[in-house]
Amino acid sequence: MKKGQIVKALSGFYYVKSDGLIYQARARGLFRKTSESPLVGDIVEFQIENETEGYITAIDDRKNALVRPPVANIDQVLLTTSLVSPDFNYYLLDRFIAYAEAHDIEPVIIVTKMDLSEDESLRAKIEDIYDMYPVFFTDKEQVNHELLDIFKDKLSVLSGQSGVGKSTLINTILPEAKLNTDEISNKLNRGKHTTRHVELIEIAGGYIADTPGFSTIDFSVIDKYNLKFCFIDFDEHSENCKFRECLHINEPKCGVKKAVGEGALASSRYESYKQIFEEIESRKERY
Template sequence: MKKGQIVKALSGFYYVKSEDRIYQARARGLFRKTSESPLVGDIVEFQVENETEGYITAIDERKNSMVRPPVANIDQVLLAMSLVSPAFNYYLLDRFIAYAEAQDMKPVIVITKADLGGDAALMAEIREVYEMYPVFFTDNNKVGDEMLSIFKDKLSVLAGQSGVGKSTLVNTILPGAELITDEISNKLNRGKHTTRHVELIEIAGGYIADTPGFSTIEFSMIDKYNLKSCFIDFDGPGEDCKFRECLHINEPKCGVKQAVEEERLAASRYESYKQIFEEIESRKERY
């Protein structure tokens, strides 16, 4: 019995990397009974049938998993937002950050089209608001060594609003990956019907999922009590709240609201929190 990581899934076959070798494996029928399918990124046990083929017999417990792209055990998510065209949007970025935090994925903020924006004040403000995370500005999608260093020993995926150049960014990081761009799939309107395999591509000592990434967020897995833990910059001010279970909405003597008033905490972050909180509340009322 061997152990390895699935680095590619295609047409019912799983390609498992183990000790620098790739094995083509099928999943045993037992997974059909549990309705659990192996995902790219899974750490699996497999039985070798011959030199290059085998059967997956067990899946290790996952750290996390996503449906789109279907990847498991993600360490970090590159959140691609543009400075201009479309204009930078704090609320959209905060949604992605909250989602990543809820899934135990480290957010890495990548601002594209910085060479087109040229707004030094906005760039400085973005750095200040998100000082708790790595922030990179890409000029004409050039990627520096400092950004490449974040991939070591990590499994990364990509997310971000449509039209920011996610595919172009990945093609810059990984020359030759030839990602299908969002624009093409939108024009053909075949995105839902084309067969896309998911593959982990080696990059700077780690892996990145070779998919166009995701651009929409739903908070179905977060409740209003857990949301505040997805805003890690609330942790410090939250210690000053009068009530231990303070939700930072209507409670008196709230440390978070006080920090916003005193400009120790970005008002944009708190506004995003309130909007997402209301979205979760209204979802509960609907159901």
């Protein structure tokens, strides 16, 4: 029996990396009985049938798992957003952050297209509001060398709205990553006639998932009572709430609302929280 990590899934086959070798494996029939399917990123036990083939017999407990993209044990999500064209969107970024926090995934914020704006005050504001997370600023011409350090020993996925370009980000850091630019670009921007699959690509001592990123943000996994814990900058202020179970919406003597009023907590973060809270509330009413 060997142990390894699934680095690719394609047509019912799983490619497991163990001790530097890749084994092609199928899942045992027992998984059909439990309705559990192996995912790329899973740590699995497998039995070797011959030199390069085998059967997956067990899946280790997952740290987390996403449906879209179907990847498990993600360490961090690179939330890619642009400063301009399209303009920086606080609410959209906050949605991605809350979704990542709900799945126990570390958000890393990457702001692109710095060369297209001279608004230093906006950059300072972003750094101030999101100082609880790593924030990187980059553009096509200037490689932020610190970006390379975030990949080491991590499984990363990319996310971001259309137009900010995850392939642009990858190509920005590729010179130092010493990977084949054409190969990665092709993998990250497959044509519509190519086979869809999920694969982990080695980059700067870690892995990045070759997937379309978060295609949907579904807050059905988050209870309205737990949403506040996905806004970690609320934590210190919620200690001043009169009621322990305060939801920071209509309750009196709320520490979070007080902090917003005093400028100690960004109003944009609180407005995002309220919008997502209302979305969860309205969903509950529908069902």
